[in-house]
């Protein structure tokens with residue numbers, strides 16, 4: 001039976017990263033996969049996570065299953081991190097949460113619960129969005145609609161187009177929003193625009209589903225969650241998928257949280273019960289290690305302070321790279337790259353054609369996605385001049 005299976009191509013982003021690793025050119029530049037990299041091109045382990053891990057390994061006495069909803073310190077810590085210490089929804093007990101395997105697992109569990117509540121709901125996704133949203137939410141049975149988002153001409157958000165498209169939502173539809181550091185374009189909504197989205201959600205009756213995978217890597221922990229917190233303050237229902245992969249460097253440990261902000265406490269409990277049944281049908285129990293580490297860091301004042309400081313340094317590095325890259329690209333090409341500095345987080349579309357991207361890859365060993373999306377954190381002092389000159393050469 002298995003011999004009937006057709007062999008499928010490898011994931012295009014991971015395939016590109018592998019091609020870069022295999023490239024013998026010593027000047028090669030890898031701007032493909034969305035992981036944070038430091039000046040040495042390494043994806044580091046946070047000091048606070050390292051300390052928490054040492055303590056965990058020393059103290060751990062069992063590998064018995066986690067509770068189905070996950071680690072309590074992790075859930076409490078993440079809810080406060082994402083929703084803020086003053087969240088009224090949290091104080092009112094209207095938030096139910098379930099630990100999940102990474103942000104992907106949280107997106108999937110969020111989609112499962114949405115489908116159980118409203119199988120006819122359509123999920124509106126930004127054009128473009130992170131491509132993995134489609135299999136993660138679509139495999140549950142939800143269908144998609146697209147709203148205009150990125151405007152390549154201005155390198156910013158086409159907010160008028162977005163509003164016009166969301167006017168076509170039906171009550172009970174779901175609008176998937178990137179909490180911050182939009183992947184792939186880096187263009188985020190202003191707080192005022194988040195306010196307009198909240199007003200439109202009230203008017204049209206759609207439910208926001210916020211994917212927040214980069215909190216702390218755009219403008220800082222609080223600023224990056226401000227739009228999401230505004231929605232939660234104004235709307236009765238919001239679904240949230242949070243990830244600790246990037247902002248705690250826990251990628252392979254698969255630590256994420258699905259949060260259901262509901263009208264009241266009993267609806268929140270119902271949502272959690274549905275999420276647990278959904279999880280039982282996929283992976284049963286959440287993985288322990290990453291969430292236990294994140295829970296320890298978030299609940300220990302000294303570790304939390306160390307983590308916040310290290311995250312702030314990463315965020316400053318990314319924003320510093322954005323400034324430098326903007327100037328170097330402008331100087332070498334004579335074109336305007338101001339938009340790179342206006343964007344948030346790790347991603348940016350350089351605005352190159354596929355042909356130019358392929359030339360960069362073939363002639364200069366500079367690897368970015370065909371769409372010209374780059375991971376800004378892949379830039380460093382050693383490769384920035386070469387990158388700017390290579391881009392100028394294909395322009």
Ligand SMILES: Cc1ncc(COP(=O)(O)O)c(C=O)c1O
Pocket residue numbers: 034101102103104105130178183211212213243244245246251255256
């Ligand atoms: C937009 C977005 N959402 C969610 C995720 C989920 O990440 P993970 O499952 O590794 O936590 C990612 C990771 O790249 C992402 O870019």
